[in-house]
Amino acid sequence: MFPGEDYISQCNTTNTSIQNGQRASVIQTRPLQNEVNHINAAEFVLDESNWCCDSQEMCNLKLLSQKTLPPIGRPETTGPSYPGGIAVWLAGVVLPLTLVVLTLVGLSVYLSRRRKDRDMMNSAEGGENEPMILPPGSIRDLLDMTTSGSGSGLPLLVQRSIARQITLLETIGKGRFGEVWRGRWRSENVAVKIFSTRDERSWFREVEIYQTVMLRHDNILGFIAADNKDNGTWTQLWLVTDFHEKGSLFDYLMEHTVDPYTLSKMALTVSNGMAHLHMEIVGTQGKPAIAHRDLKSRNVLVKSDLTCAIADLGLAVRYDSTTRSIDIPPNSHVGTKRYLSPEILDGSIAMHQFDSFKRADMYALGLVLWELCRRCSLVADEYQLPYFNVVAPDPSMEEMKQIVCDKKLRPPIPDSWHKACPELVALSRVMAECWYENPAARLTALRVKKTISAIGNERSSQSDSSSDVKA
Template sequence: MNATFPGLEAGIVPTDAPVEKIQASVVPDSDDTKAVIAYTLTPLFVLFGVLVGCYLLYRKRKGSSFAELANGEASLSRPPSAGAGIDNESGVLVAQVTLCEVRARGRFGAVWRAKLGQRDVAVKVFPLQDKQSWVAEQEIYRLSRMDHPDILHYIGVDKKGDNLQAEYWLVTAYHEKAHTLSWAEAWRVAACVSRGLAHLHEEDGSKPAVAHRDFKSKNVLLKADMSACIADFGLALVFVCGRGCGDAHGQVGTRRYMAPEVLDGAINFTKDAFLRIDMYACALVLWEISSSEAGIEPSAQYRLPLEEEVGSHPSLEEMQEAVVQRKMRPHIPPQWHNHPECWDHDAEARLSASCVLERVAAQRPASTPLTTPLTPDTTPLLIHELAEQQMC
């Protein structure tokens, strides 16, 4: 700060002046000292006040609206309170989310078993570089009519840390391990998978059609009552009337479950094309569900689709050769009914999810209801873990 103080100007004297007078003249009086201190400290106090005000405004904005969570600016983590759970008016969590143990790891981060108050929940933790996937997934969960028994129950989101240490949480219902499937249970899981996918693909009123784009057994969770729900919408695509597919990339998903046209890079960027891609993956998941059913080839070891042909970790080129060029599909035992329409090489020949649901319903075991009631989200499993239990 370039300020001119009268006391200092009075101290400028000719060079031939006596030394005693120079020393006396440069010593400011008490009023001058106070002026110097005031001019120096006042801007500092003002700056400090501005910083405090900005911080308080930032904290207020973080807790002001649950809707702001899509931008990562608010936190659901609050001190524990007597009303642990969700505030029905604001939609904000009022209990601390505490991570307990890692249950799975995937491309976009780790999935933890956690505690929300006294309740078990699942927390999918996205690193900073995958923030866009965190934003995309919660946008799918917040679509109209996504609160469905065959769709994983969504609770909320959270942001932890700042700058390069930031991570993003997606909080959902938690589902623990179950057991080997009986025929009735396998049928129920297949019915829930078909119905959940049909609900996603349906365009009804305020709900747009949604293509999952990474449908596989690891993204199907089993509840405690052996009903199932679909999870993981990080790559999902929403089709709004009058809008295109945006900048959607065609070759996404898990290689083993990619339809021939995806592997071959020959996708038509239309709603129907993306829904048919889901149906190819659905056929493989239904094949896995049938393979997990107790009593069907009990001596056979569980394998992922085409695992015998391409191994446990196939490359994109290996999948292209097997699925596109050689048109290979998983082996169907003689005692199974052969319905290959879902994984037909010709995308337009594949069944829709609603047609699959009708066919699965026709196979309903006696005394097994088709309608699956809403059940408390307490604790069940990933379908692929059934195989691991059978092998143990």
């Protein structure tokens, strides 16, 4: 039989009979025998459908659509579904969330440490944060009253108070880490070096070096104060120092020549400042030995009396002889390429030996002395930087290595210098001994200081003798 055709048949069930030759619609339940699936009291439920009946007894038993109830036993438990499995769910959801949390925690720790460093200037002895009322007088008076001979600068609260009372007047220069301004505190000019927050480590390092006990010296730039200016949207990091209106030695030599006496005085004060940096002072109020690592004419300032002061200690390293440890700043800068010594250029410098850094300073000092001698009024050559005739204005490390290490060139010393005056003769010899290829053969800062000092003493003796003869 086919669906849709009439038929004449009789289909018997246990309690129902269908006949009269028509489609059958059967809706009934039939008790199951216990032996079927061994389930008691279960039922087959017959869907409402059309069925074709055959001519046999109980023929519709094979054709009935059946639905069985689930077996009697422990009920199925329901829970969250994980598309692709629990492992995929963990990798796709839990792992990214964990990474986000760890990132936030790391960022929080980093910002907390930065805030702690900046707050170094926000606290003083006793935990005070507000600027104090300063007594009348100059910065020199405050230094005399508050430092008690320690030579480490003003107390933090005094520094903060001074910095908050400074008015910025004009920009006077730009450096590697920020701008330099002329400012006014009361009636005094001060220099304000302003660092951006991205150079916070450099600011912190330079402040740390300037506040070294017993560092204050006539031939080292005078440190006054450090502070951070935070208005909620941006932060400026201030380093306040003495102001010298004549600017750097580079600027001064560009515009002026120097007579032999001034030449000797400038050379002596630069070497005197380097000797103080390099020297270790032992004692309870002692000073560690310090190497500059970026000595050049731009980092030497000319004072009003034409003596010099060494500035910019941001790359300096300190040596603690008690622990034999070298305190190296945490940045990748190595100084100005033009002034780098041969052992730095070729990578042979012994970083674990502090004397290596001092000897590299002496090489740079020899180049600064050459710049000075070139502008002596008795020879009056045009001002030029060292190696001006063999490298570009902004040479690369490879260029400098080729000139200094491979070709072993040094700035020229003209014959005219050996005939001009005793100062040029002596300084020509000194500078040549400062830039030896072998670092151990170079003069020390103390030896240079004594040699140049002897030149000045000899000239003074000659002047006194001449005066006696005239009399």
